[in-house]
Amino acid sequence: GAVVSQHPSRVICKSGTSVKIECRSLDFQATTMFWYRQFPKQSLMLMATSNEGSKATYEQGVEKDKFLINHASLTLSTLTVTSAHPEDSSFYICSAWGGEYYGYTFGSGTRLTVV
Amino acid sequence: QQPVQSPQAVILREGEDAVINCSSSKALYSVHWYRQKHGEAPVFLMILLKGGEQKGHDKISASFNEKKQQSSLYLTASQLSYSGTYFCGTEMNSNSGYALNFGKGTSLLVTP
Numbered sequence: 001g002a003v004v005s006q007h008p009s010r011v012i013c014k015s016g017t018s019v020k021i022e023c024r025s026l027d028f029q030a031t032t033m034f035w036y037r038q039f040p041k042q043s044l045m046l047m048a049t050s051n052e053g054s055k056a057t058y059e060q061g062v063e064k065d066k067f068l069i070n071h072a073s074l075t076l077s078t079l080t081v082t083s084a085h086p087e088d089s090s091f092y093i094c095s096a097w098g099g100e101y102y103g104y105t106f107g108s109g110t111r112l113t114v115v
Numbered sequence: 116q117q118p119v120q121s122p123q124a125v126i127l128r129e130g131e132d133a134v135i136n137c138s139s140s141k142a143l144y145s146v147h148w149y150r151q152k153h154g155e156a157p158v159f160l161m162i163l164l165k166g167g168e169q170k171g172h173d174k175i176s177a178s179f180n181e182k183k184q185q186s187s188l189y190l191t192a193s194q195l196s197y198s199g200t201y202f203c204g205t206e207m208n209s210n211s212g213y214a215l216n217f218g219k220g221t222s223l224l225v226t227p
Contacts, residue, residue, distance in 0.1 A: 034214040036214075042219070042220075043217045044217045046214045046216070049214055091154075093156055093157075095214070100164075104147060104214075105159065106156040106157050111154070
């Protein structure tokens, strides 16, 4: 139980294009999902909190117009990196609370490379 | 506030023990421990909620001190599969809608 599925696992895109990353809770409902970014050999840094049916809340320094979040249902949140640039290349991971037994469950992550 | 983890890195021989610490300047609602292997998502190990709590499974256990400002992860009789980066994540509030704030991680390498 408490599985979070994330797609795609890897994506390479050209500079200036947009990329959409999907995060689904497979066997539980998640009114809130979290999006993290992780640079090589660094910790996970929270980017934004995705709320079902309402606007996402972004952490300081994260551009809301660049990282568009949509949480249209209780099981799906999407992160769209718009007008991607090489400095956006990173490992993006989503997470949702799976209960005390499973803790915050993470998706498998998306390795984004912008060329 | 990001919790402080120590040590930054540990190298062990198979069968040896290790302790990883996680501390905060303020009392925490909970501490969560994760292990992450290179290129993969973090895997949940355990959560501690109560001051003075100790819990574990197999040869991995953790404690949460009475003041709820410090937690330690204990790895005993380490196995090669224990290699990875260990993160503690902390919550300042009780609402599960709050995300975890992660420490910088402790890199653990277990050698044969």
